[in-house]
Amino acid sequence: MPKHTQCVHSGARKDKATRGLNTPIYPSSAYEYLEAPENIYPRYFNTPNERAVVEKLCALEAAEDGLLFSSGMAAISTVMLAFLSSGDHAVIQRDIYGGTHHLITADFDRFRIDYTFVSNRPEAITAALRKNTRLIYIESPSNPLLMITDIAAAAAIGRDHHIVTAIDNTFASPINQNPLALGIDIVMHSATKYLGGHSDLCCGAVLGSTARIHQVRKAAVNLGGSLNALTCYLLERSIKTLAVRVQRHNANARQVADFLVRQPAVRQVNYPGLETHPGHDIARRQMKGFGGMLSFELDEGKCTADQFLRRLKLITPALSLGGVETIICASAKTSHVKLTPAERQELGISDGLLRLSVGIEDPEDLIADITQALSPR
Numbered sequence: 001m002p003k004h005t006q007c008v009h010s011g012a013r014k015d016k017a018t019r020g021l022n023t024p025i026y027p028s029s030a031y032e033y034l035e036a037p038e039n040i041y042p043r044y045f046n047t048p049n050e051r052a053v054v055e056k057l058c059a060l061e062a063a064e065d066g067l068l069f070s071s072g073m074a075a076i077s078t079v080m081l082a083f084l085s086s087g088d089h090a091v092i093q094r095d096i097y098g099g100t101h102h103l104i105t106a107d108f109d110r111f112r113i114d115y116t117f118v119s120n121r122p123e124a125i126t127a128a129l130r131k132n133t134r135l136i137y138i139e140s141p142s143n144p145l146l147m148i149t150d151i152a153a154a155a156a157i158g159r160d161h162h163i164v165t166a167i168d169n170t171f172a173s174p175i176n177q178n179p180l181a182l183g184i185d186i187v188m189h190s191a192t193k194y195l196g197g198h199s200d201l202c203c204g205a206v207l208g209s210t211a212r213i214h215q216v217r218k219a220a221v222n223l224g225g226s227l228n229a230l231t232c233y234l235l236e237r238s239i240k241t242l243a244v245r246v247q248r249h250n251a252n253a254r255q256v257a258d259f260l261v262r263q264p265a266v267r268q269v270n271y272p273g274l275e276t277h278p279g280h281d282i283a284r285r286q287m288k289g290f291g292g293m294l295s296f297e298l299d300e301g302k303c304t305a306d307q308f309l310r311r312l313k314l315i316t317p318a319l320s321l322g323g324v325e326t327i328i329c330a331s332a333k334t335s336h337v338k339l340t341p342a343e344r345q346e347l348g349i350s351d352g353l354l355r356l357s358v359g360i361e362d363p364e365d366l367i368a369d370i371t372q373a374l375s376p377r
Contacts, residue, residue, distance in 0.1 A: 003060060003175055004243045011055030011236070013048060023052045025233045042226050045217060049232035054205075056239055057195075060174035061187055063207035067220055068232060072170065072190025073099050074225030075204030079186055080104075082219035083135050083164045086112040090135040091128045093120050093149060095142040095347055097168065097190075098336035120149040125157055133161070139168040141283070144295045144331040144355040145348060146171070146270040148279025151286050155183030164212070170194070170322070175246040176289040185212050193322030194292075197238045197245055203227050245324065245360060249292025252366065253358040257294050259367050265302040265374045267352070270295045292359070293321060295331070298352040303374055305330050305352050311373035314365055321357035326366055328356045 001010075013023040026048045031040040040046055045067045054066040069075040080103070084090055092104060094117040108115050114132070118124040125136060136158045140149035151167065158165035166186040167179045173194040179187050189195055191203040204225075206216055220226070227235075250273075257271035272283035273290030283290060298305055309317045309328065318327040319334055329335065332344055332351050339347070358366065 006059040007243045008240050010059035011052045013052050025229050027229045049229040053232050053236045061207045064210045065213040066207040068227045069204035069225045072204040075188050075206045078220045082216045084113050088134040089114040089130045089132045092117050093138045095147045096139045097143040102338040122153040136165045141171045148272050148283045150282050151179050152182040171293045175243050177287045199323035248360040250289035252363045253292045255363040260296050265299050266296050267299050268297040295355045300352045308373050314369040324360045326359035331355050
């Protein structure tokens with residue numbers, strides 16, 4: 001079934017009482033159990049509203065099962081704690097979301113979990129493996145430099161060494177990229193972003209095989225990061241337009257990226273849809289679209305990041321990403337602020353690097369706003 005149709009119809013529960021087309025909201029925290037095939041409870045990740053969304057996401061990611069969480073970080077941390085124990089080792093892609101990086105550096109040592117940060121190249125992942133490696137974790141496209149990892153190659157390494165592989169697929173969305181089909185074991189999303197799509201929800205998602213999700217669920221029930229019925233309902237509503245929104249994000253981001261590469265005040269543009277991007281060929285092979293995210297580095301001798309952000313009139317400096325409106329942030333002060341200056345320097349995150357989440361507005365309006373913000377004063 002095509003993704004546009006899956007977005008609208010998969011997982012939906014029609015209201016038998018009123019014959020309404022939308023899944024009803026089931027706010028109960030208590031469910032009868034005597035005649036039920038299983039005990040239903042919000043913390044068990046099996047309420048009707050959760051299952052409706054999970055079935056829709058399973059259709060989009062070609063997954064057997066999944067779970068919804070109260071945030072993207074709840075999803076990521078639960079997956080890591082489901083597959084890693086004291087004495088285990090994880091291989092982690094170095095260029096990842098700052099919150100994930102901070103989770104690892106702040107908490108893994110006290111859990112006595114060893115880890116190695118590596119580049120996203122397959123040979124670097126292989127070289128870092130140990131006898132006690134239990135997880136390979138990647139992110140593609142990465143936050144905020146839009147680096148592209150060869151997903152099939154990473155999955156093959158995990159498969160050959162009997163190691164679980166997991167990916168943060170937030171930037172791509174299930175419309176642009178399906179890592180399970182490339183051999184990855186676990187796919188995660190900060191559903192706050194493109195899945196929610198309207199800058200009004202906070203949630204996360206994990207998808208995979210029945211066996212893998214069963215293991216994640218055991219940890220999830222104890223950690224308690226479940227999602228309430230109303231947010232599940234709103235997330236299901238949002239996903240109905242996901243394919244339409246992502247197509248517009250893709251088209252707009254390409255136009256903005258093409259414009260930025262021609263600007264004298266811009267040193268570098270990171271967007272996998274550009275033929276000059278070092279990961280373009282891999283992205284073209286494993287992605288159906290290049291996404292709505294890009295980043296660019298200003299020549300701060302011509303225009304500082306703070307000057308540029310304060311001059312914008314339509315584009316809003318704000319946290320998060322993936323909404324219908326275009327927003328921008330300085331990664332050093334937002335998504336990666338918990339990293340030390342040395343860690344940011346090692347990753348290539350300068351003070352002049354700006355991450356742009358391109359929305360669905362008219363692209364000419366976005367380009368006009370960037371133009372006036374870059375103009376010499």
